[in-house]
Amino acid sequence: MKRSFCSRSWVVAVFIVVTSLFLLCGCIEEPVGQDAVSGTGIVIYQDIEGGFYGILADDGTRYLPLNLEDEYQIDGLSVRFSGTPREDLLTVAQWGTPIELISIQKSGNGHVTIEESRRIAEDYVKGTDEFRQYGGTNLRLTGTETLPCPYCWQFTFGYDMISQKDPDVIDHVVTAVTVEDGEVTEVTRSAGLPAGIMTVGELVADQLYETPVTLIGRVSLLGQLNCPCFHLTSGGESVEVWYDLMVEDNRTELPAVSVEGIENSDIVRVEGKWKESGTYRNKGVFWAENITPYP
Incomplete structure (x- = not known):
């Protein structure tokens, strides 16, 4: 009789554990399933909400990676990526679409053309907070310089934006972007007008x-x-x-x-x-x- 009681107790205990796990799993909200996306773009650093890294895709879409590894946290880095958008999530940054990366790799490989480098530089300028927040317009390439290293160029852009000091004034801004092997390595900016x-x-x-x-x-x-x-x-x-x-x-x-x-x-x-x-x-x-x- 004692063995029979223990056996029944063991069965009841297992039943309770299994039932509890089933109920617990039923209460967990699974991520909303969505189709994966892929593309190329650049990693950009945003100095807001404590600072974070996002990905600006070539088509202008902004993604906020949830699992970007340290080696890719480089402002201006050109990358190829794929991942699953998580539009069901809200983030403190409220910038772009949250995405769980499936894969990511540097797209600079020593064979980046001057046209690709110019696009990388142009996308970088368009993605800056200044260009977007102050109504950047009339972005145009005004100069290209070949640098003394393989696949290295400096692109100079001019554009207009609302003055940060006076909203009735339109400032002209000149920005030079250096791209080395598909990566933005240096940015210099001059605002205002030359002397005279x-x-x-x-x-x-x-x-x-x-x-x-x-x-x-x-x-x-x-x-x-x-x-x-x-x-x-x-x-x-x-x-x-x-x-x-x-x-x-x-x-x-x-x-x-x-x-x-x-x-x-x-x-x-x-x-x-x-x-x-x-x-x-x-x-x-x-x-x-x-x-x-x-x-």
Whole structure:
């Protein structure tokens, strides 16, 4: 009888344990199953919420890897990756789509072309917080330099963004990105304007009539006005720029300035003078002596 009681007790105990495990498993929420994704992109460091590393894919999608190993935590590193998106998870960073990486490897292999390197550099600039938060526009490649190492180039980009100091002002930013074997290794940035160049807003504030100056601004209304002129805007102000039919009071006609290749919305550098009123002009027009794209 004693052995029979022990046997029944053992069976009951096993039943209770199995039932408990079954109920416990039934209470655990499994991750939402989703199809895996794969692609190429760059690792970027985000200095928010304590700092973290994300992946900016070539198609612009942002992923927040949940299991990125230390060897891949390199800002600007070009990678190939695959993983399972976890859109069911909420993260403190609230940046991109959380993803559990299945595989990841460096895509730089000593055979990265100049076109691929330029794309890596361009994606890096587009992925910066500054470019996204301050409305970066008109991103354009302005220079390419081959460096003295295999598969190494420096790409210089110019773009416009809302000034961090004055939301009514558009700043022009120049950023140089060095890419070595598919990895971004150095970034230098210069904001503001070179010495000797001013915005239209500064010209108006300083009242610099009849003084040789160099302006920078955005072109508008070119070919839409009843004069050989256009509007130049920067620093919250606009000025009417004339490039032909500029006649002094003594009837001396100044040479016309070419606007070939210049289009509305272009950023240009204009050298000339802001004019007082005269026999053949109204006060406040700007007579151009030279017009060139900027930078």
